[in-house]
Amino acid sequence: MADLWQSAMDHAVAVARKAGQVVGKALHDDRKVMTKSSSVDLVTQTDQKVEQLIIRSVKEKFPTHRFIGEESVAAGESCVLTDEPTWIIDPIDGTTNFVHTFPFVAISIGFSVNKEVEFGVVYSCLEDKMFTARRGRGAFCNGAPLQVSEQTDIKQSMVATEFGSSRAPETVEKIFCSLRNILCIPVQGVRGAGTAAINMCLVASGCVEVYYEIGTHVWDVAAGSLIVTEAGGVLMDVEGGDVDLMSRKIVAANSKTIAERIIEEIAAFSPPRDDVLPQHQ
Ligand SMILES: O=P(O)(O)O[C@H]1[C@H](O)[C@@H](O)[C@H](O)[C@H](O)[C@@H]1O
Numbered sequence: 001m002a003d004l005w006q007s008a009m010d011h012a013v014a015v016a017r018k019a020g021q022v023v024g025k026a027l028h029d030d031r032k033v034m035t036k037s038s039s040v041d042l043v044t045q046t047d048q049k050v051e052q053l054i055i056r057s058v059k060e061k062f063p064t065h066r067f068i069g070e071e072s073v074a075a076g077e078s079c080v081l082t083d084e085p086t087w088i089i090d091p092i093d094g095t096t097n098f099v100h101t102f103p104f105v106a107i108s109i110g111f112s113v114n115k116e117v118e119f120g121v122v123y124s125c126l127e128d129k130m131f132t133a134r135r136g137r138g139a140f141c142n143g144a145p146l147q148v149s150e151q152t153d154i155k156q157s158m159v160a161t162e163f164g165s166s167r168a169p170e171t172v173e174k175i176f177c178s179l180r181n182i183l184c185i186p187v188q189g190v191r192g193a194g195t196a197a198i199n200m201c202l203v204a205s206g207c208v209e210v211y212y213e214i215g216t217h218v219w220d221v222a223a224g225s226l227i228v229t230e231a232g233g234v235l236m237d238v239e240g241g242d243v244d245l246m247s248r249k250i251v252a253a254n255s256k257t258i259a260e261r262i263i264e265e266i267a268a269f270s271p272p273r274d275d276v277l278p279q280h281q
């Protein structure tokens with residue numbers, strides 16, 4: 001079995017690289033931008049094309065495996081994680097960045113068995129950085145081992161977060177409440193790459209002590225979650241306790257100490273879970 005997952009991971013790396021070439025080429029083409037759950041939740045034909053490219057290529061090699069893909073779910077497929085080997089795909093994480101040529105865009109592929117992520121691949125294609133992790137075997141960027149930061153003082157920490165794609169006034173209010181609390185700790189900086197997957201790789205790389213967001217989807221965070229933990233980091237729910245990748249709430253930190261400190265300042269809310277949605281929101 002172990003060898004089987006390794007060959008699946010090798011395939012994920014190869015197909016992510018191929019997908020990255022397609023994304024890179026499309027970056028300066030004319031892009032037809034469409035919207036999904038709101039006027040700021042964007043999708044392009046490249047998102048759809050890349051997801052199909054990945055799924056087709058995986059199906060050829062692993063015909064019994066299942067898929068949860070962002071654009072397939074948007075098209076009405078279910079988003080239920082079973083015990084079966086499942087590829088969890090975000091074809092372009094950072095579509096808004098892609099649309100604006102803001103240079104942080106990733107292909108994110110997580111692979112889960114028995115509801116546990118076995119490997120994660122995040123290809124930051126415009127930087128040509130291939131982040132990989134396999135359960136129990138460490139996390140890497142272009143083959144070099146990753147290690148989270150050792151910082152234990154929140155006041156000397158860098159925090160990453162995103163504003164997400166909801167503009168509902170009550171959601172925006174909570175987002176700003178958390179941000180104000182965190183800035184006033186005070187932390188040394190707040191950043192956001194515009195992609196959950198890259199933010200999590202920044203935690204794994206030690207550039208950022210903690211990333212949190214409410215509103216992510218399982219395809220945004222499945223691969224990154226393993227990259228963070230294999231680099232020595234921790235995952236938690238924004239209200240404390242264990243993370244649930246379907247809950248659309250995540251804290252990824254270098255340590256439990258930093259995670260718990262940031263959680264004290266987060267004004268939590270609960271968007272509809274991924275696995276109860278009839279379709280993408
Ligand atoms: O839709 P894509 O795949 O680009 O992913 C999302 C990001 O990953 C979020 O962190 C981010 O906050 C946004 O919601 C963004 O939509």
Ligand SMILES: [Mg+2]
Pocket residue numbers: 090092093094196219220
């Ligand atoms: Mg995404």
Ligand SMILES: [Mg+2]
Pocket residue numbers: 047070090091092093094095
């Ligand atoms: Mg996406």
